[in-house]
Amino acid sequence: MNGATPATEGTTVKEEHGLLEIRDLEKHFPIKSGVLIDHEVGRVRAVDGVDLTVKEGETLGLVGESGCGKSTLCRTVLQLTPPTSGSVKFDGEELVGRSAKAMRPLRREMQMIFQDPYASLNPRQRVGQIVGTPLRIHGLASGESLKRQVNELLERVGLGPEHYNRFPHEFSGGQRQRIGIARALALRPKLIIADEPVSALDVSIQAQIINLLEDLQDEFKLTYVFVAHDLGVIRHVSDRIAVMYLGKIVELGPAERVYANPIHPYTLSLLSALPIPDPRANAEREQIILEGDLPSPANPPEACRFHTRCPYATEICSQEEPMLIHHGNGHWAACHHPLNREHPDAVAEALPELGKQPA
């Protein structure tokens, strides 16, 4: 695990450097209305000020409920959709504001694996074509050498040369996901963003794909951003975990710490809501069941966005927005009433005005 950060406790500024540095990234989608002339009547704040650093060789797990902005964050980072504001640096190079042409050489270095293995493969192309296209576009291989490289890739992900000339519909979900992985791997990227890569698959196939992704990480020294809503899968694959709620990161830290000592009440309630596949452990624990639904990101609650559903909320939570602060050992959280806090004074020292608030 390489989760420790050099930042001092209680600070809000992150000085670390990583393969991917996201600073104050925002993506707002306008809500428009009007008959002839559109005018903006509101904004969906899908990603609303995200700071995140992904270090080389690590797996960063990104969790949150549907609509919390995790997929938009991925797409914005890869510039598949331009951000509203903020900065994304990959290997020290700024991505925001680049033209499509200027992005192209960098795209080789970062690839994506998608959730739906049925929708993300062109049904009219053969597997060989699908996996070979990135190599061809970037002018890395052609003819016999292209075919050889594609076959090597197929073999690496557990398929064979007999699959080269088949169409996606001839494959099962798990095999299709392998094709998607081979395609992402073709350009030997440094970073792979996997958006719910196993959630469409059955349990027994999930384990195969997760093991494959882990083997590939060791072999090709890959860095992963792994998005999932399955907290079991995330715990298994991640070195560090970021928890998102309504466009913001509410907790960030080394995987084992986040699971063992969640600081943010939202993380705690996510873990608590999850049914454990162990009847005795399930019966023993006390569940916190959150009331109500996720609020709309078009009209998020004031101040702390979780205060409308939070069992620990007090007055301050609806008045002041909590900052993402360091609670020691690389564990960050944005909460006025942090749980399981090992260094309660760190916060008070760094932000004295917070210390005065009633607990």
Added chain:
Amino acid sequence: MSLLEIQDLKVHFETDDGIVKAVDGASFSVDEGQTLGIVGESGCGKSVANMTILGLTQSPITSIEGKIMFEGKNLLEASPEEMQAIRGEEIAMIFQDPLTSLHPFYKVGSQLTEAIHVHRDVSKQDARDRAIELLELVGIPDPARRMRDYPHEFSGGMRQRVMIAMALVNDPKILIADEPTTALDVTIQAQILRLIQSLQDRFGMAVVLITHDLGVVADTANYINVMYAGRIVEAGTLDEIFYDPQHPYTWGLLGSLARPDRPRVKRLSQIHGQPPSLLAPPQGCHFRPRCPHEFDKCKQTPSLDPRSGTPAHLDRCWLPPEKKRTLRVIQGDQIGLEAPAA
């Protein structure tokens, strides 16, 4: 006596490619007040078996054999009128996707009152009162106003509550819930599972919960059927399935889970290959091609019998029980199909 008893049910579909044996000899029963969990992966026949109970799989290409006994009557021989009276009245069903199960053009209130009018001769006002009462029962705030909303105006969790309200219209004896929380987020899933349990406690109905999620059954069921490729391969109480599983497929399912409540393991144990095509399932035990413990006898189909020593714990595996107890332990106290390769 059981409320519902399914005996050797076979549901086969004749397609251009051949006969798909979606359910190939399933026997199980549902007792009063019980929660039966049916677990299996996609295509194992768990939904088809339960839709057949309600007569929803009948078509020119379907051939159905076996018996579905409900209150002394075989539902497979019931007339369409008799089925109509049972469906929704005695046995109700809720589905995975509440958005496609509700009509998008009608207000939720009129869909609910319609369900009441179909089965009961009541006045408009009484039906409306009953509908509001039901919405309140399933935890929808401000039910009188929500009656006038369309399905798209509800969130996923609220829609599933509406579906549950609709299923409860006639106080059914059995509620079949087919992946009721799969489309929902974990926090909402927890709300819906609690709701189903509290309604069950209150009205004493039996619940058949179909799911692929072992966490969900561990949380709610008291008896479990594990299905694989059209057959029930193991059936037992919650504790028997989780702590004394007899079938290698069950071991594989338990072993390949990434556990949220335990520190990470180095590698997940996996089941190799993929489920067989139901057009041409393997001869004998259907799990044979993926099973590392296969031996000669597996070419004969094992019947679903009590093999482990407890009468209600059934499985379809030829391995001797004492051998199973050692084979299934892969590392430490972890149960799985085989230890993960390094």
